Amino acid sequence: MANDAWWERYFDADFLRIYQPLLPRDEAVAEAEAVVGLLSLRAGARLLDLGCGWGRHAVELAGMGFRVTGVDLSDVLLKAADEGAAARGVEVEWVRSDLRELNLDTRFDAVISLFSSMGYFPSDAEDLQVLERVRSALAPDGRLLIETMHRDLVARQYAERDWWPGPDGEPVFVERDFDAVAGISREWLRWNNVEKYHEIRVRSATEWQVLLQRAGFVVEEWWGGWDLEPFTHESERLIIVASGSVEC
Numbered sequence: 001m002a003n004d005a006w007w008e009r010y011f012d013a014d015f016l017r018i019y020q021p022l023l024p025r026d027e028a029v030a031e032a033e034a035v036v037g038l039l040s041l042r043a044g045a046r047l048l049d050l051g052c053g054w055g056r057h058a059v060e061l062a063g064m065g066f067r068v069t070g071v072d073l074s075d076v077l078l079k080a081a082d083e084g085a086a087a088r089g090v091e092v093e094w095v096r097s098d099l100r101e102l103n104l105d106t107r108f109d110a111v112i113s114l115f116s117s118m119g120y121f122p123s124d125a126e127d128l129q130v131l132e133r134v135r136s137a138l139a140p141d142g143r144l145l146i147e148t149m150h151r152d153l154v155a156r157q158y159a160e161r162d163w164w165p166g167p168d169g170e171p172v173f174v175e176r177d178f179d180a181v182a183g184i185s186r187e188w189l190r191w192n193n194v195e196k197y198h199e200i201r202v203r204s205a206t207e208w209q210v211l212l213q214r215a216g217f218v219v220e221e222w223w224g225g226w227d228l229e230p231f232t233h234e235s236e237r238l239i240i241v242a243s244g245s246v247e248c
Helices: 013-022 025-039 056-063 075-088 124-137 151-156 205-214
Strands: 046-050 067-072 093-096 108-113 138-149 161-165 171-179 184-191 194-201 217-223 237-244
Touching: 013 075, 013 184, 013 194, 025 056, 025 108, 025 138, 025 237, 046 056, 046 124, 056 067, 056 075, 067 075, 075 093, 108 124, 124 138, 124 205, 138 151, 138 205, 205 217, 205 237
Parallel strands: 046 067, 046 108, 067 093, 108 138
Antiparallel strands: 138 237, 161 171, 171 184, 184 194, 217 237
16 A cells, blocks of 8 residues: 555545544644745745645635645645635645646745655655746746655654544544665554555755755755754754756
């Protein structure tokens, strides 16, 4: 199952019911504001949100006056995103696409990938393909921001079993396996009669730098989380700000 296209099934109505309560709006607002600051975005800039999910960042950024396009493969999440934008009275362009096949006419001032929304594909070649398409979608002075898990911390604090209260009071049980050679974290989630499987390639900062350089990016800044503390081996998260170089 690990090599199957698990993401085509994972991001469904059950995913929304389980995860939406865990991610309050005030966090999305603070993170969107941090994105604006880190990228020094000018008013009305065009933004592309990769793996936008139910639009929790895209809607906030649109509410700040930016022209936002959100891309995701899940019809369920895009429908929820569209409903959320309508409820807030903001306009966002929603695009259903596999990130490896991303092909947009617009050139964006910035592209963002938040909440570990990259690393789902089983090979570096596929993530490199995504990054190359992202670079093609950027305006000449555009920048990329990636916010993701920090491999050093994941490896050091890895929990094989975990649980938390679900939306209906029933516990959500999680079992995990971490392949330290491949750098892949696998997760089996069980809640009521629901069973879900998830896996992600968790890269070190060094691996991200190599992959971004191969795609033609120059890393400008490393941050250790939304508190904007400098990135270290003890950081909770990894935030990368990169620009496209002149030549690949």
